[in-house]
Amino acid sequence: MTSIHPETQHAEAALDHSKTHHQLGFWRKYVFSIDHKVIGIQYAITGLLFLFFGFCLMMLMRWQLAFPGRALPVIGKLFGESNMPGGIMLPEFYNQLGAMHGTIMVFLGVVPLGVGGFGNFVVPLQLGAPDMAFPRLNMASYWAYFLGGVTMLVSFFVPGGAAQAGWTSYPPLANLVPTGQTLWILGMLLLITSSLLGSVNFITTIIQLRAPGMSFWRLPFFVWAQFVTAFLLLLAFPALQAAGVMQLMDRVAGTSFFMPEGLVVSGQVAQISGGGSPLLWQHLFWFLAHPEVYVLILPAMGIVAEVIANNTRKPLWGYRPLVFSVMAIGVLSFVVWAHHMFLTGMGTAMSAFFQTTTMIISIPSVIILTCLLLSLWGGSIRFTTPMLFALAFLPMFAIGGLTGLPLGLATADIHLHDTYYVIGHFHYIVAPGSLFALFAGVYYWYPKATGRYMSSKLGHLHFWPTFLFMNGVFTPMLIQGMQGVQRRLFDGGETYYHAQDVLWLNEVMSWSAWGMALFQIPFIVNFFWSLKRGAVAPANAWDATTLEWAAPSPPPHGNFATPPRVYRGPYEYSVPQHEKDFLAQFDPDTGAPAPVTV
Amino acid sequence: MSEVIPYTVETRPDTGVNNVKLGIWLFLSSEVMLFGSLFAGYILLRVGNPQWGHGQSELSVPMATLNTAVLITSSVTMVLAWAACMERNFSRFRLFMASTVALGGVFMVIKYIEYSAKFHHGFFPSTSTFMAIYFTFTGLHALHVLAGMVVNGYFWLPGAKMFHSEPQRFANRVETAGLFWHFVDLVWIFLFPVLYLL
Amino acid sequence: MRQLLGLPELASAHGGEIDQMIVWVHLLMALMFVGWGVLFVYMLLRFRRKRHPVASYTGVRTRASSYTEWSVVVAEAVLLAGFSIPLWSERVDDFPPEDESVIVRVSGEQFAWNVHYAGSDGVFGRTSPALVDPASNPVGLDRSDPAAADDVTTVNQLHLPVDRPAIIHLSSKDVIHSFMLNELRVKQDAIPGLDIPLWFVPTVTTAEMRRRLGDEQFNYEIACAQLCGIGHYRMRGFLTVHPQQEFDAWLAAESTAATEVGGDDFWN
Amino acid sequence: MGTGSDLDLHEHIDVKKHVRTYIVVFVSLMALTLITVAVSYLDLSTGPAVALALLIASIKGSLVACYFMHLISERKLILVTMGFTMLAFFAVLLGPLLTEINEVGP
Ligand code: HEA
Ligand code: HEA
Ligand code: CUA
Ligand SMILES: [Cu+2]
Secondary structure (H helix, E strand, C coil): CCCCCHHHHHHHHHHHHHHHHCCCCHHHHHHCCCCHHHHHHHHHHHHHHHHHHHHHHHHHHHHHHHCCCCCCCCCHHHHCCCCCHHHCCCHHHHHHHHHHHHHHHHHHHHHHHHHHHHHHHHHHHHHCCCCCCCHHHHHHHHHHHHHHHHHHHHHHHCCCCECCCCCCCCCCHHHHCCCHHHHHHHHHHHHHHHHHHHHHHHHHHHHHCCCCCCCHHHCCHHHHHHHHHHHHHHHHHHHHHHHHHHHHHHHHCCCCCCCCCCCEECCEECCCCCCCCHHHHHHHHHHHHHHHHHHHHHHHHHHHHHHHHHHHCCCCCCHHHHHHHHHHHHHHHHHCHHHHCHHHCCCHHHHHHHHHHHHHHHHHHHHHHHHHHHCCCCCCECCCHHHHHHHHHHHHHHHHHHHHHHHHCHHHHHHHCCEHHHHHHHHHHHHHHHHHHHHHHHHHHHHHHHCECCCHHHHHHHHHHHHHHHHHHHHHHHHHHHHCCECCCCCCCCCCHHHHHHCCHHHHHHHHHHHHHHCCHHHHHHHHHHHHHCCECCCCCCCCCCHHHHCCCCCCCCCCCCCCCCCCCCCCECCCCCCCCECCCCCCCCCCCCCCCC | CCCCCCCCCCCCCCCCCCHHHHHHHHHHHHHHHHHHHHHHHHHHHHHHCCCCCCHHHHCCHHHHHHHHHHHHHHHHHHHHHHHHHHCCCHHHHHHHHHHHHHHHHHHHHHHHHHHHHHHHCCCCCCCCHHHHHHHHHHHHHHHHHHHHHHHHHHHHCHHHHHHHHCHHHHHHHHHHHHHHHHHHHHHHHHHHHHHHHC | CHHHHCCCCCCECCHHHHHHHHHHHHHHHHHHHHHHHHHHHHHHHHCECCCCCCCCCCCCCCCHHHHHHHHHHHHHHHHHHHHHHHHHHHHHCCCCCHHHCEEEEEEEECCEEEEEECCCCCCCCCECHHHCECCCECCCECCCCHHHCCCEEEECEEEEECCCCEEEEEEECCCCEEEEEHHHCEEEEECECCCEEEEECECCCHHHHHHHHCCCCCCEEEEECCCCCCCHHHCCEEEEEECHHHHHHHHHHHCCCCEECCCCCCCC | CCCCCHHHHHHHHHHHHHHHHHHHHHHHHHHHHHHHHHHHCCCCCHHHHHHHHHHHHHHHHHHHHHHHCCHHHCCHHHHHHHHHHHHHHHHHHHHHHHHHHCCCCC
16 A cells, blocks of 8 residues: 555545546435435534524523523513413423423434434544445435434424423323324334434444454544444334334324223323333333433543544553443443332342442443543643543543432432432533533544634633533532432422522523523534634644544545555554654554554 | 445455345344334233233134244245345246245235234224234234335345346345345244234 | 531431431542542643643553552442442331331322321221222222221321331322432332332421421422423422321321311411 | 355355255244144143243244354354344343332232
């Protein structure tokens, strides 16, 4: 293989580019594209929009939580008499907002952005592959996701409004609420289909399309994270698929999969055959949903690892332990699900089992965090925008993860279950955790996708206030939860005596959330402004080592002008006796001794 | 598309498989989990219900036995169709593939007769948990049969063009379709005793 | 420590152990967070580009990290085996003898708690879903059953004697609710179709707690912790903990099978 | 493109032998089907009846998987994947049941 110079490659690729792309019309190129990069960007933009939408739902709820029963000025009346008569929110609307916030954030926001967006865009590039293994399947996967999203949005407009039984949709409640729930199930079935197609594609691509020289132990950590994530999606999602079909039958065909005999609903004996089990749903739901939470975090960890290695200018500390830890998380995440069900009447044996597995699965997380943390030691840290978000991820994930421990100990969970402590726990992981990592990813790979950097000034203006306000939203939740304030309360606890002492925090959280919204404006502006005006980035925008930086920016159809070859591990930064402070995977340089990874 | 995805047809030396083979097996993994979750539901509901409808007395065992035979036969014709492909014997391939599709059709017709008999006697999914499981599981399985018939039908008629241009690629595709078809058969092999005999 | 964490007042025998366990975990968490956090900030300062322009290829060589990880494993194992699992077993396996306890049936409905005492004969009357009438017979008690004659049912009012074990049989008429007594550290999902028993010993009477808090309005609340529909946020009942004699007097007075409906301010 | 690898050629040669195997498997499957139906009319008590029916079904399933789906001569990669799948399969199959059995209360 000849040496690969970004510049010459760019020229070659540009030629290639004009050849292949001429024939494709607008629709085939940008809408029904089968190019993994276009699909990745489609996923990412759709995901960001849904994140924003989910955030808007939440800001509405936060009004009601801060000022229960008060009319929302100006925009309140826009939501219609059936939702907010006179601008005052009804409980059924609050419940819709809550359920849909959870669903949208998890299934339509973070996962599509982390797996569909970054996974699609980056993984084939990092492998040195021309595309995903099944490009058409890839397109189908995006469109199934898109339809699923549309179904969820439409559900707000059917009689009775959207799903309102929580994102967990526990029956029998979910069997009794209005039509929106049926659309929720249909939407989920589409999203599940999308994820299954996607995960088959990812696994095949990673196993089959690695460039020559790219052995498994040379894969960037991000690819490993996506690999394990894909297995989680593949094996866990069908459980919800099955449960969804059963709930659909319960709702439309009158079966009783989840309803026992003798239900009395609003004073009437329910006309059903009975004989079902409400707990069956919970088992199947959590069999999916626990692995799903790791789907929310593993790609994020992958991004953080890439950004940290790049911005400390040194190899990741403990690459192998990191890889073994994600694998361990992958396997173990299938046997901890019932820690969400400790209070459903579990006996000692099973609760001991699930507590123990839950404690065990926290250990690989500790190892991952420790490795990432110790990677900083001896580095030469550049505080670029992606690095700021990646660094903030570490302590924020730590708070979220550590608060998982008391929840995982069943006896402590008696007090904390279904309180705001749980809400605080997982938001620390998914919001200033996953979301920050995703922001880091956007800033980091933006030059690859567009050929331009995002503004670092605006980036800082985005980061610092967001970091501050995130804690303003989520720390008070832990305090409220410790006091015993339950979650999903329409009035934020105003009715309850035991919530009175911490009620004032509701306003703090709401103002923080709205303040945070204000400081997303720099991000949105930056995102669009930099498309045309950002500083032009070279192909290897961050002096990085992994293969995506061997392709031109933006990479043409087919990615690499000459198929790349891999010579070494993914994080050879600051190799002794090498003149530059990085030695890329695709750099055939033979001057340096083959270093041994720690 | 000008660029070519490697290993769509030929096997990758270090993994020993091609993309399609790996892809279909991964897809089947998810199918295993789908039906696994359904069976988990069956077990939980059955154990929690002391008086359980006895399949034999509520469903038609002869019909189901016949259907089992039909599906197993179709699995054999499927695998023979693939063998014919490997031997590059086009007319034999056509014959076996046609039989596979036809047997799938027979299965569906018998299923239809069974369903209408149930409806006729006033048995609906809402009648009891047993009926709910019966209709849901066999319905989902029937959808799989239908999907398999569509795929097989495609390779039998319009898709068979490829036999002449890229025979090995075509054989791989038939093998892939076959793996799905055998899986559908395999699911039935478990559904049959669980629903009808126990 | 309890106050520092912001745990609520404590009013049950087992609650102390739960609190203690929560305190221990949070100590461990704080230790880990501060330990890693200090290291984190130190590294950010020491290894920033300005101060440390050339990165080291090998990074840190240390075994300290594995020792720390092993300590975390040990700490978690101690919490599990020493506290959580035995305490859980005490909650679900070691029920007090029935004749020494007060036995109550509680069932949730949208959006109220129905309470059912066996009355002086100690035998619960037969109940049936078909007999449920939301206004007059919320638990569906069969009045023709002789054992039902002296049964006491209330809505949203649970009364218990202090310092005596209470066994509650929890269920639900419609959807899943969660029975929560915050000050007693009790929480248990109420699931339709299941009868889940739980037990605890209240240790502080309502009157005593009022004195402690200096608040005459105080009442123990029965909260609902599981989303159960539009009225989830107001599905609130009350627990009154009496001295034994007072409780006996109350039960005797109620044993006339009268139904106490919506008496939220009954005890005030 | 389109040229078969060694593996494919190998299979090409073996097809005749394969076909014979398929027929044997087919006959066994049919026989086992009849056996399982016959056994179900024996009125065994629930325990043994379930065990026997599942045993026969498992044998039939393995025959289909091993021979029709060629698992018996499949690559390690596929076998490992299916191995993991089976672990998850048994987790979802048995986890809920075991938890249910351990439920407190009557
Ligand atoms: C991405 C999402 C995510 C992740 C990664 C986790 C991780 C963990 N979760 Fe969480 N969890 C959720 C999302 C997540 N969870 C959600 C969404 C819910 C609620 C669902 C609902 O009911 O709606 C939930 C609920 C939930 C419950 C149920 C609570 C209840 O309903 O009562 C439990 C109980 O065991 C639990 C436990 C844990 C544990 C032990 C971990 C462990 O894996 C955590 C391990 C991590 C650590 C231990 C951190 C170690 C780090 C350091 C030591 C480094 C320190 C570094 C610095 C300071 C720089 N979680
Ligand atoms: C991934 C999951 C995720 C994420 C990221 C979030 C993010 C947030 N969540 Fe959410 N939440 C859930 C998952 C999530 N949540 C779930 C599962 C529940 C439980 C639901 C239930 O009870 O059923 C819940 C419940 C929940 C509650 C409790 C409601 C209740 O119990 O009644 C609250 C209360 O404040 C809340 C608040 C917030 C806030 C303020 C954020 C903020 O952090 C949001 C910040 C968002 C942004 C900063 C978006 C920025 C995006 C852009 C700016 C895009 C720009 C676009 C382009 C450039 C194109 N959430
Ligand atoms: Cu009842 Cu919430
Ligand atoms: Cu979990």
